[in-house]
Amino acid sequence: MSGERDPYRLAALADPRVQASRKEIAQSLEGHWREDLLFVLRQVHDLYFFHLDNIAECDRRIEAHLQTLQSKVDLASQPLPQPTSLPRRKHIPQTNLQEELYRIAGVDLTRIDGLQVQTAQVVLSETGVDMTPWEDEHHFASWMGLCPNHQITGGKVIRRGTKKVLNRAALALRLAAQTLHHSQSYLGAKYRRLRAKLGAPKAITAMAHHLARLIYRLLRFGTEYHDKGMQHYERQYRKNQIEWLKKQAAQLNMQLITNTGVAR
DSSP states (O other): OOSOOOHHHHHTTSOTTOOSOHHHHHHHTOSOOOHHHHHHHHHHHHHHHHHHHHHHHHHHHHHHHHHTSOOSSOTTTSOOOOOSOOOOOSOOOSSOHHHHHHHHHSSOGGGSTTOOHHHHHHHHHHHOSOOTTSSSHHHHHHHTTOSBOOEEETTEEEEOOBOOOOOHHHHHHHHHHHGGGGOOSHHHHHHHHHHHHHOHHHHHHHHHHHHHHHHHHHHHHOOOOOOOOHHHHHHHHHHHHHHHHHHHHHHTTOOOOOOOSOOO
């Protein structure tokens, strides 16, 4: 936009994450420089920085609002625990949003697998940190529209599904549930099992329901979340399957015998 046309000088400005070599980038920059396209480029350039300014202004307003909320923990005596992982984010707020959410909630919701800082912010902005309006975690999940809402007529279920509600927190938890597909954690193992059994849509709803109940427990009772691990889930699932098979065998007047020998 400043008049530079040397392709190698322009290629030197490329982002380091670009996989192409500088020579390939320079070759792609050879051609006709049309004024109408340069005009569009300037418009997009100005619009990009305009949005950056607006995002920064939103961050400042959010920070100012968070400062007005009551603290549940003293950061000096109870600092924020170190996160287990720091996922890459497209936008990093100017303020330490994770620390501020921990201060007002008393617990670090991002310890739950799948919940990033922005997801926790959306949930707390919709529900607040006081869980007493809901009798238990099931009422909390039902309020979000994540519980079954079957339509029954004459004792027959004519439609299965969840209650149709517009809830930003529920939408955020559904998106968080999808990120568990590659998670090597207890929740990730459960999501993959449900996805294989029920399909992606139902598995996402089920895991969003699970995340909602975990959030309720953390905010209501002030407990910390500890991941039990993928291996713990697999052992628990195997144990439940064995108990179910024993009950089925007992109903058929049979006995289930565990094979303790070496499988061939």
